Amino acid sequence: MIAIYPGSFDPITNGHLDLIQRGSRMFDRLIVSILRNDAKQALFSVEERMEMLREVLHVYPNVDVDSFDGLLVDHASAQHATVLLRGIRAISDYEYELQMALMNRRLAPDIETVFMMASETYSFISSRMVKEVFSLGGSISGLVPPVVETRLSARLAKSKSHRGM
Numbered sequence: 001m002i003a004i005y006p007g008s009f010d011p012i013t014n015g016h017l018d019l020i021q022r023g024s025r026m027f028d029r030l031i032v033s034i035l036r037n038d039a040k041q042a043l044f045s046v047e048e049r050m051e052m053l054r055e056v057l058h059v060y061p062n063v064d065v066d067s068f069d070g071l072l073v074d075h076a077s078a079q080h081a082t083v084l085l086r087g088i089r090a091i092s093d094y095e096y097e098l099q100m101a102l103m104n105r106r107l108a109p110d111i112e113t114v115f116m117m118a119s120e121t122y123s124f125i126s127s128r129m130v131k132e133v134f135s136l137g138g139s140i141s142g143l144v145p146p147v148v149e150t151r152l153s154a155r156l157a158k159s160k161s162h163r164g165m
């Protein structure tokens, strides 16, 4: 069974990683797919995000990384995936996830959305908050893989030098 784990991954957090580990045990193949045509302003380019994902995920032989444009269900069909994997943290995630799952089911009735819960250790982490805390000088140790921390430091140093700080 092939599953797609779609998202922005800007950047990958330990919450995403926890879910990928669980998914890799559950499915024969898991494809982590980054949305390309995202309206949201991203910190990292799709290529940078793919590099970070590949670096962290190369230890899982049945996990691949790719990117997609357009509808998620079209990408899933093209990859012969029958499952969309999504993580749910708190109840606040539920409404958006329900809407998305039902819309995807309407578009492609043969593709099933499967929700999984990350470990409670990570249930409060979001990429947005990691970026905010880091940019304001707070510690994000243990919240993201080391490669992400290194890339965030480099990005922050670059933006400070651009601003002459």
Ligand code: PNS
Pocket (backbone or CB within 6 Å): 006, 007, 008, 009, 035, 070, 071, 072, 073, 099, 100, 103, 104
């Ligand atoms: O990490 P995110 O930002 O919550 O991921 C959202 C994502 C990429 C899964 C969602 O925006 C998506 O699937 N976009 C592709 C467009 C699409 O298929 N839309 C219809 C279903 S809502």
